[in-house]
Amino acid sequence: MAKDKRQMRSAARLYAVQALFQMEKSGQTVEAIRREFEDHRFGAVYEDGVEMAEGDVDLFRKITEDAVNWQATIDQMTHRALVAKWPIARIDPTLRALFRAAGAELIEGDAPPKVVIVEFVSIAQAFFPEGKEGAFVNAILDHMAREAKPEAF
Template identity: 75%
Template sequence: MTHSDSAPKGNGKTQMKSAARLYAVQALFQMEHSDLSFDKVIAEFENHRFGAVYDDAEMAEGDTGLFRKLLKDAVNFQAAIDQMTDRALVAKWPIARIDPTLRALFRAAGAEFTQSNTPPKVVINEFVDIARAFFPEGKEPKFVNAVLDHMAREAKPEVF
């Protein structure tokens, strides 16, 4: 799973947070499809992906604090996040049957919904943009928007 389009949009700090979210989705995907430990995946991303240059395209620098927090929280709270995601999905499509990229995306977004003070609209917009990057021609971004909206309402009912 790669994404080497242009760097995330926005000012420097916003761009670094957007990159951290993208890298968190990629890292969660990689952890699910390899036997790499949490620490090894973090080291690989921080040493080889953040700011690296591939085929003359520079990967964005990421906010390492946010990247680590999203990964740690997605792993530590995975069962609760997966249950929240399942409630947002149609009953016939439990999270285990969802595309692995989307599963990683929902876990990272769920971690941010439940373990941070980031406004839900920001989380939804950021992760829908990530879905667009991975599925530019598909219906997935609309699906992601709907699922994340449901998850946000459960995680932060006081905001809605």
């Protein structure tokens, strides 16, 4: 049972990154994107037999909502964690969505910062299996986590 809950939370984080990416690209509202994901992606089974994981709906909603509500703060945290040559506008939109989702959870979430970091580094590695993005994400999220919840370190 605990493993299922953990998998659902991991899936919710992945879906949140995808939803935030899609929101940025399409200009859709958080409500429209949330409805689409909850109605058509969570647990969906496609014709080719691909089955999408069931996500923790509450966590997905919280991350997407908090990412939108706290976007300016999260983007500023991310910007401070990036080297001067890499303003947030220059980074890959997938990573920008990932930092926003992770930042939302670091600011408003209940999970320990180290769990959030591990989860989102795994998501980065899934999106960029050949690259160095996992190490990059780890460094940025570590900086953001220490700013958001210094008492956890």
